[in-house]
Each structure stands twice: as C-alpha cells, then as structure tokens.
Amino acid sequence: MSTTATMPMPMRVRDPYRLGHGHGHERQPSTEHGERGPESKRVIVGYGFWIFLLSDIVMFSALFATYAVLSGNTAGGPSGKQLFDLTNVAIETACLLFSSFTCGVASIGASRRQVGVFYGAMAVTFVFGAVFVLLEAREFASLVLQGDGPQRSAFLSAFFTLVGCHGLHVTCGLLWLLTMMAQVFAKGFRADIMRRVLCFSLFWHALDIIWVALFSVVYLIGAGQ
Amino acid sequence: MSDVTMDDHPKGDRAPGDEHIESEEPGEGYAGYLVGLGLAVLLTMVSFFVAGTSLVWGPSIPIAIAVLAVAQMGVHLVFFLHITSGPDSTNNVMALAFGVLIVFLLIGGSLYIMTHMDQNMLPMDQIMQMQR
Known part of the structure; x- marks a missing residue:
C-alpha cells in the first residue's frame, strides 16, 4: 500500500x-x-475456465431436471429397466475413470516437462475416451434400430438428450486432446500452451464428474425401477 | 514472455486443477491421482453392487446410490481437480458453491413444481373429453 x-x-x-x-x-x-x-495469467485463465465449467454443469443440471420429470413417461414403451445393459455401462465408467487418471498423469508430465510421459499418457487417455464414445454410439445405434429411438417416448427423448449431450462433450474433448498433443509437438511446453493443457485437463475431469451423476441417476437408479 | 508457475508465488492463488508438485500435501502428484483413482473405483464398484443387490432394503437403494455418487464427485473434485480447502483455493470453492446452489435450485425447483402441477392436472382421459 x-x-x-x-x-x-x-x-x-x-x-x-x-x-x-x-x-x-x-x-x-x-x-x-x-x-x-x-494474479499470474495461469491462475486467471484457470479460474475463468472453472467458471465456464460450472456454467456447463448448470446446463447439464437443466437436462437432468428434464430427465427426472420425464423419466416415468414411457408412453407404453419400454422403461429403463428393460433397455439398460449395466455391463456396458460398467465398462464405459471404467474407461472414463482410467482416462481421468491418465489425463492427470499427462498434466504432471507436462508440468515436469517430461515429453514421453505427456505423449504416452495423452495417447492412453485418447484410447480410453474413444472406447467410451464407441460403446455409447453402439448402445444408441442398437436402441434406435430396435425402434426405441428418441421419438418413441418422452422418457427416451430425455434420455437421448442428456446422455447424448455428454457424449458430444466427450467427442469434442477428444478433438481438443489431439489438438493439445499437436500444439505441444509444434510449439513445446510454452506458457500459453501449458495454460491450454490445464484447461483441457479441467474439462476432461469435469466430464468424468458429470458421468458419475449420469450413470448413478440414469442407469443405476433407472435400471432398478 | 516468462513462464510464470505456481511456485514463483507461494502466496498467490491457485488455479483449479493446478497442483504444487513439490509440496508434500496428500492429493498431489502421482500418489494423489492414484489415491483418487482407488477411491473412485471403490465407490463405483459399491454403487454398481448396491444397484443389483437384494441384500439392502429396496426403497433405500436410490438414496444409497445418490450418496455414493456425491461422495465420488467429492473425490474427483479433491484428487483430480485439486479443489482444496486452503486459503489459496477460496475463490475456486466460492465459485463451486454458487454453481452447486444453482444446480440445486434448478433440479429441486423443477421437480417440486412439476410434481405439484402433475397432481393438480386432470387425468389424461378427462382432458381428452374436454377437447372434443
């Protein structure tokens, strides 16, 4: 002063x-x-992205509220208990959990400037994320093919919107992941690139948090009713 | 442009997701991620087990799953996103608290209003009658 x-x-x-x-x-x-x-620019950028993530979570909460209101309205069609395959969901959950872990390993590798650790962990993260997206796409495709697409009932509309929105986020995250690997390859661990890596890992971990709410509310509770 | 890292400013705020790799705090470094992964896997497995079991009183299962989910989100926040209770993380915690408030208002309010509207509505066949 x-x-x-x-x-x-x-x-x-x-x-x-x-x-x-x-x-x-x-x-x-x-x-x-x-x-x-x-504060340092890293802290300011990280905080700003944290605010964005919270607003994204608020958007998801609106979709969750919609799903919770509509989940009983099956219009004579199948309910979650008949449709959900919990083994598939367990594999998807494992994929996202381990990809969250490897994403953390990648951010440690980046901050310690260990190139091999960073690329390796990012590649494993990408594989786990891609397996998750493929499993979810396969589930959606089989539902639509057996006539239980989003137009079947209000329950299925809400289900496809909520789960599909999360899957879309993961797909965008995969593209972002590849972009970060390319940027580190082309420009190295520069301060601005490191801020983007920080934002990416925040995004990826936040998607995992949303998935926890999703498999609990939609799949586990839905399959029990 | 100088590469400003956390360690240059021991008194500064901490970005969410940032960690003090050199420090001895639990929840930092590889060990932190491993502990987080272990806890998350454990909670997930308990969740899936509770969902399919008949050992637990039926009506309590959704509540148990919800509690386990909240616990797992806490684990993710602490060990993966490094949101701590320390003074350097106050801004992050305040933003999180506001976000949680909005989420509760949105979900709780929607469910409260929609159940009451549902109870005050005529049954569907009577609505059909009136529209003829």
Whole structure:
C-alpha cells in the first residue's frame, strides 16, 4: 500500500488501479485494497475456465431436471429397466475413470516437462475416451434400430438428450486432446500452451464428474425401477 | 514472455486443477491421482453392487446410490481437480458453491413444481373429453 502512495500523481490519476499494467505476468505492488497485484495469467485463465465449467454443469443440471420429470413417461414403451445393459455401462465408467487418471498423469508430465510421459499418457487417455464414445454410439445405434429411438417416448427423448449431450462433450474433448498433443509437438511446453493443457485437463475431469451423476441417476437408479 | 508457475508465488492463488508438485500435501502428484483413482473405483464398484443387490432394503437403494455418487464427485473434485480447502483455493470453492446452489435450485425447483402441477392436472382421459 505504501508503494502506491509514493507513485507520481499523474500516473495515479490516469490509471488509479493500474489496470493497464502487468497483464498478470509479474507480481504487482498493491493498488488500493488488496495486498498484492493481479494474479499470474495461469491462475486467471484457470479460474475463468472453472467458471465456464460450472456454467456447463448448470446446463447439464437443466437436462437432468428434464430427465427426472420425464423419466416415468414411457408412453407404453419400454422403461429403463428393460433397455439398460449395466455391463456396458460398467465398462464405459471404467474407461472414463482410467482416462481421468491418465489425463492427470499427462498434466504432471507436462508440468515436469517430461515429453514421453505427456505423449504416452495423452495417447492412453485418447484410447480410453474413444472406447467410451464407441460403446455409447453402439448402445444408441442398437436402441434406435430396435425402434426405441428418441421419438418413441418422452422418457427416451430425455434420455437421448442428456446422455447424448455428454457424449458430444466427450467427442469434442477428444478433438481438443489431439489438438493439445499437436500444439505441444509444434510449439513445446510454452506458457500459453501449458495454460491450454490445464484447461483441457479441467474439462476432461469435469466430464468424468458429470458421468458419475449420469450413470448413478440414469442407469443405476433407472435400471432398478 | 516468462513462464510464470505456481511456485514463483507461494502466496498467490491457485488455479483449479493446478497442483504444487513439490509440496508434500496428500492429493498431489502421482500418489494423489492414484489415491483418487482407488477411491473412485471403490465407490463405483459399491454403487454398481448396491444397484443389483437384494441384500439392502429396496426403497433405500436410490438414496444409497445418490450418496455414493456425491461422495465420488467429492473425490474427483479433491484428487483430480485439486479443489482444496486452503486459503489459496477460496475463490475456486466460492465459485463451486454458487454453481452447486444453482444446480440445486434448478433440479429441486423443477421437480417440486412439476410434481405439484402433475397432481393438480386432470387425468389424461378427462382432458381428452374436454377437447372434443
């Protein structure tokens, strides 16, 4: 705080909170109220992406609410108990769990600048994620082929919307994963690339959290009723 | 551009998902991810077991699954996303708390309103009668 008092007056008048300075790259002396200046850009980017992830989770909660309201309305069609194959769901869950673990290994490899660990763990993450998407696509295809597609009942519309939205997120995550491997290959572990790797791993772990809610509410509770 | 890492600013905030690799905190580094994976696998297996078992009183099964799911989400948040209770993570926890509030309002409110509307509606065959 004492540092601002000693600053030349015209400087403080034009930019009293020093907004045009620093850009988060260096620790700034205090402005007026805080004990220090802006955080590093990594922290700011990570926090911003965290806010986005929470808003994404809020969107999923709307889909969950829709599913919960409509899950009983099968319109004379099959219910979850007749449709869900829990073995398939268990394999999908295992895939996402292990891919979350290998994604964590990849982020450790990146922060320790271990190229082999990073590429290896990212590749394993991609394989697990791809197996998950393929299993889900196969489940959807078999449902549609036996006439239980999204237009069959309100329950199935909500089911396809909710689970499909998560599958779409995982598919986008797979594309992002390949992009990150390519960017690290082309540009190395630069600070901006490292921020993107941080955001990607946040995204991937958040998808796993949503899947936990999904297999519990939709598949496990749905198959029991 | 200098590569600013967490360790340059021991007093700074922490980005969600960031970890202090050098520190001795439980939940950091390979060991942290391994513990998280172990707990998550355990909770998942208990979940799947409870869903198919007849050992537990039937009506309690959905509640048990929900509790296990919340526990597993907590494990993921702590060991994978590194959301901690430390002072460097306060902003992340506050944002999370707000998100959870909105999620509860949205799901709880929707279910509350829709069940009450459902109870106040005429049965479907009577609605059909009125529309003739």
